[in-house]
Amino acid sequence: MDRLGGFEDNTWINGIGSVFKRADGSQWGVNLSIYPRKTRGSDSVLLSQAPILVRKNVINPTRPFRRQGSEIELAVDNLQKWAVGNLEESSAKERDLPKERKSRCFVNTLPDGMTVYLPQFELARALFFHNAYFSRACLEHGILQNEFSVEHDATNSEHAVITVLPNSTCPDNVFSDPGYRRYLAWLLLDNDARLSYESISKAQLESGFNRGSYRIWNFEFEPPPLQGVNLKVRGNLDTETNTLLVYEITELTGIPTGVPSDVEFFSPKFYVPELSGGRGGRGGDYRPPNHEVDEDQDSSGENDPVQIDGVKTKVEFAKAVNTHKTARKRKKVGSSGNSEGGEASSLVSTEEQSPMGDLPSAEWDGLDETTDDMHLYASKFESFSKMLDLLVTNHQCEVERLAFRKLPSVGRCKMHLMRDDSTPRCWMLARVTVSGSQFYLMEVDTSDAAKSLSIKVVMASSEKAVIELLSEIEIKLLKKSLSWPKNYFDSEFGDGTHFSLTHQPSKKEGVIKRNSIARWSNNTYRRLLSYSQ
Numbered sequence: 001m002d003r004l005g006g007f008e009d010n011t012w013i014n015g016i017g018s019v020f021k022r023a024d025g026s027q028w029g030v031n032l033s034i035y036p037r038k039t040r041g042s043d044s045v046l047l048s049q050a051p052i053l054v055r056k057n058v059i060n061p062t063r064p065f066r067r068q069g070s071e072i073e074l075a076v077d078n079l080q081k082w083a084v085g086n087l088e089e090s091s092a093k094e095r096d097l098p099k100e101r102k103s104r105c106f107v108n109t110l111p112d113g114m115t116v117y118l119p120q121f122e123l124a125r126a127l128f129f130h131n132a133y134f135s136r137a138c139l140e141h142g143i144l145q146n147e148f149s150v151e152h153d154a155t156n157s158e159h160a161v162i163t164v165l166p167n168s169t170c171p172d173n174v175f176s177d178p179g180y181r182r183y184l185a186w187l188l189l190d191n192d193a194r195l196s197y198e199s200i201s202k203a204q205l206e207s208g209f210n211r212g213s214y215r216i217w218n219f220e221f222e223p224p225p226l227q228g229v230n231l232k233v234r235g236n237l238d239t240e241t242n243t244l245l246v247y248e249i250t251e252l253t254g255i256p257t258g259v260p261s262d263v264e265f266f267s268p269k270f271y272v273p274e275l276s277g278g279r280g281g282r283g284g285d286y287r288p289p290n291h292e293v294d295e296d297q298d299s300s301g302e303n304d305p306v307q308i309d310g311v312k313t314k315v316e317f318a319k320a321v322n323t324h325k326t327a328r329k330r331k332k333v334g335s336s337g338n339s340e341g342g343e344a345s346s347l348v349s350t351e352e353q354s355p356m357g358d359l360p361s362a363e364w365d366g367l368d369e370t371t372d373d374m375h376l377y378a379s380k381f382e383s384f385s386k387m388l389d390l391l392v393t394n395h396q397c398e399v400e401r402l403a404f405r406k407l408p409s410v411g412r413c414k415m416h417l418m419r420d421d422s423t424p425r426c427w428m429l430a431r432v433t434v435s436g437s438q439f440y441l442m443e444v445d446t447s448d449a450a451k452s453l454s455i456k457v458v459m460a461s462s463e464k465a466v467i468e469l470l471s472e473i474e475i476k477l478l479k480k481s482l483s484w485p486k487n488y489f490d491s492e493f494g495d496g497t498h499f500s501l502t503h504q505p506s507k508k509e510g511v512i513k514r515n516s517i518a519r520w521s522n523n524t525y526r527r528l529l530s531y532s533q
Contacts, residue, residue, distance in 0.1 A: 002308040003060045003292040004049065005347075008036045011059040016121055017099030019047065019139075019217045023210060027351075028139055030121075033097045034059070046295050048350045050125055050135035051310030051366035055247040069247050070237045074110060075230050079223040082108040082118075090117040092238040092245035104220040115243045118233075121219045126249035126313045128197055130183065130367035132350035133170055138200040148188055152260070160260045161326075162188060164267035169352060171305045171363050175265050176414075176422045179369030181323035183315065185263040192224035192258070229254050232314075251314040263323045270327035272420050288346040291362060299361035301353030308348070310366030320373035324421035374404055377426045380445045383517055388430055388441075390521035397525065398433035402463065403470060405429075407444075410478040419450040429470065431463065434525070437532035440466050441501070442473075444482070451482045454500035458493055459531065465493075501527060 015033030028047040037043055045053070052059065056068035087093060088101035105117045129135040137143045147168035153159040162185065164170065174180040187193050199222035208217035232251035237244045291308055299305075348362035381404075391397040406424040407416040418425050427444040440463075442456040460466045469492060476485035489498045501524055504516040 001061065001290055003290065004045070004052070005292050005294045005296075006038050006040050007034075007059045008039060009060050009062045010065075011036060011038075013053065013055055013057050013059065014095075015097040015100035015103075016053055016055060016119070017097075017103065019204075019219050020044075021215050023213050023215050028136075031099050033099045046136075046351070047139070048132040048136050049293070049295070049364070050121075050129040051131060051364035053125065054122070054311050055119075057248070057311060067234060068236075069234045070244070071232065071234050071250075072114075072237070072244060073230060073232050074116065076226045076228070078225045078227050079106060079123075080225050082106040082223075084220070085117070087117065087119060087245070090243060090245050091241040092117060092236050092243040094236055102218045104218055106223065113242055114237075115241070116246065117244065118246045118249075120221060120223075122246060122249060123223060124200065124219070124221055125311075125366075126252060126315075127193075127224070128187070128200075130180075130310070130313070131171070131174070131363045131365060133174070133363065134187075135364075136352070137169075138197060139204055141201040141205070143201075144188060144194065144198065150188055158261040159264070160185075160189060160262075161264045161266060164265065164269075166268070168267075171361070172269075173305050173307065173363065175267070175270070175325055176417065178323065178417075178422070178424055179367055181263075181265060181325075181422075182317065182321050182369060182371065182373075183367060184265075185259055185321055185323050186255070186257050186317065189259045189263065190224075190257055192256075196222055196224040225256075226252075227256065228318075229256075248311070249313060251316075253314070253316040255315065255317045257317045257319045257321060259319070259321050261319075261321060263321055264326050265323065266326045266328075268328070270325050271329045271331040272327045273333045273414070274330050291346050291348045293350055293362060294347050294359060295349075295351070297349050297359050298351045298354035298357035299349040299359055300357040301361055303360045305361045305363040306348050307365045308362050310364035312366055312368045314368045314370055316369075317371045320371050320376055322373075322376045322423075324423050326421065374406075374426070377406075377424060377445070378404070380426060380447055381428050381443065383520075384428065384443045386517050387521045387524065388432070390518060391432060391525055394518075394521065395434075395525045397528075398431075400431045401428065402431055402440075402467065403429040405470065405474070407474055407478060408471075410475050413478045413481065415450065415478050415482045418445070419448040421448075427474075429466070432528060434528045435532045437528075439528050439531070444477070446482075453482055453484070454502050456484045456489075457499050457501055457528070457531075458489065459497045460493055499527075499531070 012035050013032060014035060017031035019028055019030055021028045029044045030047055030053060031044050034043050058065050085105055085107045087103040087105050104120045106120060107117055109115045147165050147170060149163040149165055151161045174184060187197060203220050204217050208215055230253045231249055233246045234248045234250060235244050235246040291306060345360055347359050349359040350362050353361060388399045392399050406426050409416050416425055425445055430441045432439045432441055440458040440460055444453050446453050476488050504520040
């Protein structure tokens with residue numbers, strides 16, 4: 001379990017107060033009402049830790065805790081029309097905590113008569129503060145303009161290019177993760193989202209105030225309308241007054257996106273990795289199972305950011321935007337997973353990279369982006385699907401498409417993403433019946449020519465026997481660097497009950513010529529028929 005340094009085990013967050021920094025400093029902190037008190041320093045954290053700052057959340061838990069509060073779903077009409085008040089006005093607050101009395105809330109009475117107090121910091125966390133970078137950057141005026149250049153395609157309104165500028169401090173993993181890329185495309189290209197994020201720094205300049213040697217601010221911002229968005233929240237419901245104080249937004253679904261359908265991310269630093277067959281250089285040390293965040297030190301930037309679990313918020317957009325990386329250079333890298341290093345430091349930093357930083361860089365991961373986007377990748381299986389159709393048309397086979405899935409992220413293996421553009425690598429499972437015999441065909445997208453991989457065919461007793469093992473097959477496939485796990489198939493289905501089908505040869509690696517699909521179908525039928533006798 002990842003930990004936050006300076007806090008006791010099982011520390012409860014009871015309240016979230018004002019944001020502050022030293023007048024001559026640059027790091028913003030957040031005042032907390034917690035129990036028990038911190039082991040060192042004031043009861044506060046740096047703004048980088050915003051992804052885990054949720055009321056009634058437990059810092060450094062040593063055991064599972066029951067989630068506090070009532071779970072309620074509500075539909076948003078227009079958040080910009082909600083009133084604004086202070087948390088101290090809510091009858092649903094459980095106790096009077098001085099640090100959070102002036103915390104700003106969006107307030108609205110729903111059609112069913114319930115009055116909702118939604119803390120503005122919590123809405124910003126659920127919308128924007130998914131990692132340390134987006135949390136920290138919200139108070140840097142002009143950060144989006146200074147770190148990203150947006151170019152709309154003059155000839156195609158459904159295409160845009162986002163260039164990551166050389167001075168950008170956005171971590172690389174954001175551009176390699178399809179969910180974070182889609183989120184960033186929304187943040188940069190959707191007018192309502194961008195204005196809302198940029199309103200945070202503007203509000204601080206307008207309503208923050210100096211007290212002694214500190215700059216203090218009661219967090220507030222201008223929300224996007226979020227018209228038609230469904231929120232799933234958890235909070236304290238006062239039944240006498242029918243008032244809800246929201247602790248946490250757990251889901252936002254149906255988020256409108258004024259974003260082109262295809263968004264390309266480019267940086268001169270991006271490259272297409274090519275395995276050299278040697279051992280990897282950096283990254284030879286194994287990550288420990290648990291990490292501790294040290295707020296007092298900057299990160300060194302000598303590693304790809306370590307992903308540590310934040311409070312996951314489910315985010316689902318109304319439209320699936322296709323995002324991809326574009327690289328203009330290739331780079332030889334060592335083979336993955338074979339280096340013999342020691343164990344890396346368990347101490348990490350979520351602060352900005354610095355030449356003086358000593359700790360490995362880390363990023364909270366609080367985004368669970370669940371937009372239904374499988375249709376974006378179906379074209380990758382066009383040749384395979386046409387081959388299956390020809391089995392029906394020309395050979396009277398029965399064909400059922402049983403599953404179409406993305407490969408999951410497994411450890412440090414990157415094969416779950418396409419090598420050329422970091423889009424998800426998908427695979428398909430189909431059942432083909434030939435002369436009464438059933439065959440389960442597994443096809444993985446290798447159109448990026450990352451590796452040559454044949455179709456795996458399994459003869460199983462039932463569909464259930466295969467479907468229940470798909471997740472385990474995915475994991476073992478990736479652990480073997482995109483190779484079918486023969487020993488696993490032997491143990492689960494029996495030796496001699498599985499075999500491989502090769503693809504038709506092609507001049508361009510990873511691409512099957514259209515005019516060879518009929519030949520491919522004929523060869524597949526003959527091979528399956530030979531096993532059905």
